[in-house]
Amino acid sequence: MTRFRTRQGHASAKPRLWARGAHRDRIAGRTYPAVVLAVILGGSLSVLAYRGLELWERDRVDLAFREVVGEVTSEVDHCFQHQLDGARSLAVLHGAALGRVTAAEFTRLAQPLLSGCEALVALHWIPRVSGPERAVFEARARREYPQYGIHVLDDAGRLVPAPSREEYFPVLHDEPPAHAGTQPPVFPLIHGWHLSGFDLASLQxxxxxIEQARDTGRPAFAAHQVEDPRRPVFEVLFYPVYRRGVSTEDLASRRRHFVGVVAGVSRWSDLVDAALRKAGDPGLDVSVYETSPAGERELLYFRPGGQAPGVVALARSGLGPAVPTVENVIDTAGHTLSFSFVPVLGYTLRPGWLPSAALGGGLLVTLLVACYLHVQRARRQQSEAVARQLAEADRRKDAFLAMLAHELRNPLAPIGNAVQVLKRQPRLSPATVAWAQALIERQVNQLTRLIDDLLDVGRIARGQLTLQKERVDLTDVVARALETVQHLVESRHQVLSVAPPAEPLLVEGDRARLVQVVGNLLHNAVKYAGDGGRIEVGLGREGADAVVRVRDYGAGIPPEVLPRIFDLSDEQRRSGAGGMGLGLNLAHKLAALHGGRLTAASGGPGEGAKFTVRLPVLEERDAARAAVPVTAAGARPAARRILVVEDERDVAESFRMLLELLGHEVRAVPDGPAALEAARIFVPEVVFIDIGLPGMDGYEVARRLRAQQREPLFLCALTGFGQARDRERARDAGFDEHLTKPASVDALEKLLAALPARPSASGGHAPPHGRRQ
Structure with a gap:
């Protein structure tokens, strides 16, 4: 009886984010029992239907099985009779010719006999040769077979001339013919290999x-058993030949007139296989036994039957009709053979289609129902997993936005406080003004840096950040990064030491982005080193890597936070402090974009932290130092006529005042039409244009200014849009430069100082459209 093994799943008891999720879990938890129940019910109904339809089929299958066994036995017996008739025909021929049949005559008669039964693989004429006749016989045989000689196998399995004896039984004619001189590994007939001249008297x-056939006057059989009964087995029939016209009534006359034997070789594997193929290849194990005159049975050959595949075999083994083992006996010329037929697992002998259809259909429906229930459960689990992920993402988003708002308010609070101090003191002392200026400058720089980092993280995530790679000396990168934190280090009375490299460290990278990486690490160290803390910066080379290490001896990093120290997070990142981790996240991604890596290490809270940047180093012989233009210290740009186009009044006025403090003549207008009119009257040399203007945007203003310009004109976009596509669009509109708000005073001074000198009154000309060449 077929047994179904089921495996019960255990539903998880984890808390869910909402009540509906818990209800779905209860439904999903009941799905496995439902699948098991469906399989049990469907399988049971299928088995019952099959059993009911199978009862009437049992007798028919048993009858069909016996018919097949009869067909196989009859086919084997037919082949034996064919072999016997062929040997008898050849024996009559040799008896009439007194054994002097030529090779051509033997072949002409033997070939049709071999084609009548595919299991009959060879026919031989084996004459009796007495010892004194050997030389004459071999000489006569060499007329047809030049290399002929009577041979035997020695102990090493080699063919050697037969020793002297009273009589020989050598193979003379054979069909199909063999080639003399070929050495068989074992006795030839065992594998269907035959050889002219081989003396069968050497084989017991x-x-x-042969002697039995000679003495009885009837055919005798010799079978060759092997260790593995599944290997091919050969049966040899020896038919005696006597002189024609003489009496063979007694033993003495038969021995006196005995001429030789006709041997027919049959291969049992071919014999049984041919019979089974004609019967339709039923699934039967066939065993062939030989029964001796003493009644002893010996296994000659075993042929395993085919097995039905998979589900059919499994179902048939427990549900199929009970077909008993059948034995048939063949007695040919006193040779008794027993054939045992055993049905194999999944035996299917032309069964009716209705029981199989009932079983297959029932199992198929059961499988479909079970699959449907399983798929429904999987979909519920997938939906719940997606819902949990979305809820977690939503929670992290809200927490990130809350932290972002906190980080943005931090710089605004001291700026607002400084403004209130300046408003409420009627008389401002120089110390108060200096304090307010320094505070506002620091907080504006912090706010600008936070926004830039946030935008850069977004650009990297979208794959929109482009690196302007060149050969860069890391010593210069570290020096520039140190400049960005020098005021913070001094304000906190920290000790910062730098260990320069022993050789130039050249890498290929974006200079500004590498300064950003090291600067972010330095800002992180300043933040967590604490007042009076110590910070160490080291540069060096390790193998093929240029290495920059930034170490602080401050708060340290908890072990549970260290694996996700470079992730954006709303949780505490280091002992005693929190933050979004924008700087470290950005540094980690920028290092990866340069083909390097950034790693962090810490002994735990209070043990400080060490961050290591590794970048592929360039050999000095392969890298030419890039010349960096340097502006003379203290040099101020020449005074320019500047037009500012900005719709935000506070921005426009503060920018105008800044430029006037730098010594320039400045006009400010709020929109595009006013800019076009001011450019016609004021005739500026430089125009700073906001992109997001009302009505006519900054791109259109730039295009129209280019169209109406009569004097050299330098156009600079001053906007909050700072992505690569924004810069490309500005260039296409006619802008010479693109600055992102808020622009630093240093950037403005460098920009204006780099402009070509004003043309002289004698008629010097600037480049076309005011573009720098």
Whole structure:
């Protein structure tokens, strides 16, 4: 009886984010029992239907099985009779010719006999040769077979001339013919290989069979068993030949007039396989036994039957009709053979389609129902997993936005406080003004840096950040990064030491982005080193890597936070402090974009932290130092006529005042039409244009200014849009430069100082459209 093994799943008891999720879990938890129940019910109904339809089929299958067994037995018996008739025909021929049949005559008669039964693989004429006749016989045989000689196998399995004896039984004619001189590994007949001149008197079994045929006047058989009964087995039939016209009534006359034997070789594997193919290849194990005159049975050959595949075999083994083992006996010329037929697992002998259809259909429906229930459960689990992920993402988003708002308010609070101090003191002392200026400058720089980092993280995530790679000396990168934190280090009375490299460290990278990486690490160290803390910066080379290490001896990093120290997070990042981790996240991604890596290490809270940047180093012989233009210290740009186009009044006025403090003549207008009119009257040399203007945007203003310009004109976009596509669009509109708000005073001074000198009154000309060449 077929047994179904089921495996019960255990539902998880984890808390869910909402009540509906818990209800779905209860439904999903009941799905496995439902699948098991469906399989049990469907399988049971299928088995019952099959059993009911199978009862009437049992007798028919048993009858069909016996018919097949009869067909196989009859086919084997037919082949034996064919072999016997062929041997008898050849024996009559040799008896009439007194054994002097030529090779051509033997072949002409033997070939049709071999084609009548595919299991009959060879026919031989084996004459009796007495010892004194050997030389004459071999000489006569060499007329047809030049290399002919009577041979035997020695102990090493080699063919050697037969020793002297009273009589020989050598193979003379054979069909199909063999080639003399070929050495068989074992006795040739065992594998269907035959050889002219081989003396069968050297083999005990064959000699006994030949003598039995000679003495009885009836055919005798010799079978060759092997260790593995599944290997091919050969059966040799020896048919005696006597002189024609003489009496063979007694033993003495038969021995006196005995001429030789006709041998027919059959291969059991071919014999049984041919019979089974004609019967339709039923699934039967066939065993062939030989029964001796003493009644002893010996296994000659075993042929395993085919097995039905998979589900059919499994179902048939427990549900199929009970077909008993059948034995048939063949007695040919006193040779008794027993055939045992055993049905194999999944035996299917032309069964009716209705029981199989009932079983297959029931199992198929059961499988479909079970699959449907399983798929429904998987979909519920997938939906719940997606819902949990979305809820977690939403929570992290809200927490990130809350932290972002906190980080943005931090710089605004001291700026607002400084403004209130300046408003409420009627008389401002120089110290108060200096304090307010320094405070506002620091907080504006912090706010600008936070926004830039946030935008850069977004650009990297979208794959929109482009690196302007060149050969860069890391010593210069570290020096520039140190400048960005020098005021913070001094304000906190920290000790910062730098260990320069022993050789130039050249890498290929974006200079500004590498300064950003090191600067972010330095800002992180300043933040967590604490007042009076110590910070160490080291540069060096390790193998093929240029290495920059930034170490602080401050708060340290908890072990549970260290694996996600470079992730954006709303949780505490280091002992005693929190933050979004924008700087470290950005540094980690920028290092990866340069083909390097950034790692962090810490001994735990209070043990400080060490951050290591590794970048592929360039060999000095392969890298030419890039010349960096340097502006003379203290040099101020020449005074320019500047037009500012900005719709935000506070921005426009503060920018105008800044430029006037730098010594320039400045006009400010709020929109595009006013800019076009001011450019016609004021005739500026430089125009700073906001992109997001009302009505006519900054791109259109730039295009129209280019169209109406009569004097050299330098156009600079001053906007909050700072992505690569924004810069490309500005260039296409006619802008010479693109600055992102808020622009630093240093950037403005460098920009204006780099402009070409004003043309002289004698008629010097600037480049076309005011573009720098």
């Amino acid at each position: 079994r064959e000699l006994e069979a």
